[in-house]
Amino acid sequence: MQSFKKFTAIALVGLVATGCSATKGLFAQKDKPDTMVEVTIPSDEAPRPKPRPNSEDTDLEAIKTVTDAEIAAATARPTARPEQDLGTTIVSLGLLDRDGLWLRTPLVKSEAAGRVVYSKLGNSANVTLLPLKGDKGAGSQLSLAVMQVLGIPFAELAEVQVFVR
Numbered sequence: 001m002q003s004f005k006k007f008t009a010i011a012l013v014g015l016v017a018t019g020c021s022a023t024k025g026l027f028a029q030k031d032k033p034d035t036m037v038e039v040t041i042p043s044d045e046a047p048r049p050k051p052r053p054n055s056e057d058t059d060l061e062a063i064k065t066v067t068d069a070e071i072a073a074a075t076a077r078p079t080a081r082p083e084q085d086l087g088t089t090i091v092s093l094g095l096l097d098r099d100g101l102w103l104r105t106p107l108v109k110s111e112a113a114g115r116v117v118y119s120k121l122g123n124s125a126n127v128t129l130l131p132l133k134g135d136k137g138a139g140s141q142l143s144l145a146v147m148q149v150l151g152i153p154f155a156e157l158a159e160v161q162v163f164v165r
Contacts, residue, residue, distance in 0.1 A: 074101045074125040074149050083115065083163040087136070091116075093154050094141030101125060101149070104132040105140035107162055116142070117161040118150040125149045129164060 086107040094104055103116055107129070114129040125146050132140060142152070142160075152158045 070101060071145070071149060074127065074146070075123075076126065083165055086114075086162040086164055088159050088161050089137075089140040090157050091140045091142040091152070091160050092157055093147060094143055096144065098143070099145070100128065100143060101146050102128045102130050102143045103140055103146065103160075103162065104130045104142075105162060106132050106134040106136050106138050107140070108164060113165045115163040115165070116146065116150065117163070118152055118158060119161060120158065121151045123150045129162070 086105075089105055089107060091103070094102075103114070108114075108131050110131060112129045113126070115124055115126050117124040127143075127146055132138075139157075140160075140162075142150075144154070147154060150158075150160070
């Protein structure tokens with residue numbers, strides 16, 4: 001049995017060694033002909049794709065078009081209307097495609113008025129609740145303006161309490 005293993009190992013090494021010299025030409029780089037490719041540079045008038053709303057060159061100042069009156073309304077004490085507690089959700093900064101004070105969340109099925117409470121700092125804001133596809137535990141997206149009002153750092157995932165009116 002021992003001699004059979006030695007014979008097999010020697011035969012395998014011999015086959016691999018002879019196979020290497022036979023395939024040498026397969027992987028060698030072939031000479032490429034010298035061909036020139038003509039490249040045209042588009043003019044300044046050529047149509048260009050629109051930048052994505054969350055691209056690096058998005059002007060955050062243009063997105064933050066929330067007036068002082070809107071911020072005052074967002075931080076005003078809630079009216080005496082009854083609120084329903086929808087539960088807590090983890091929020092992150094939402095897409096910068098819409099301005100205003102909003103929360104996209106799978107906790108609602110249609111647009112509604114609501115309030116968001118960031119219990120870590122005790123801040124709250126009146127917002128528009130927008131539906132977001134997904135499971136109830138999937139997380140939510142918060143507008144830039146609401147994150148500023150609540151004092152949530154932009155890069156943080158924060159837990160908030162959501163109420164609907």
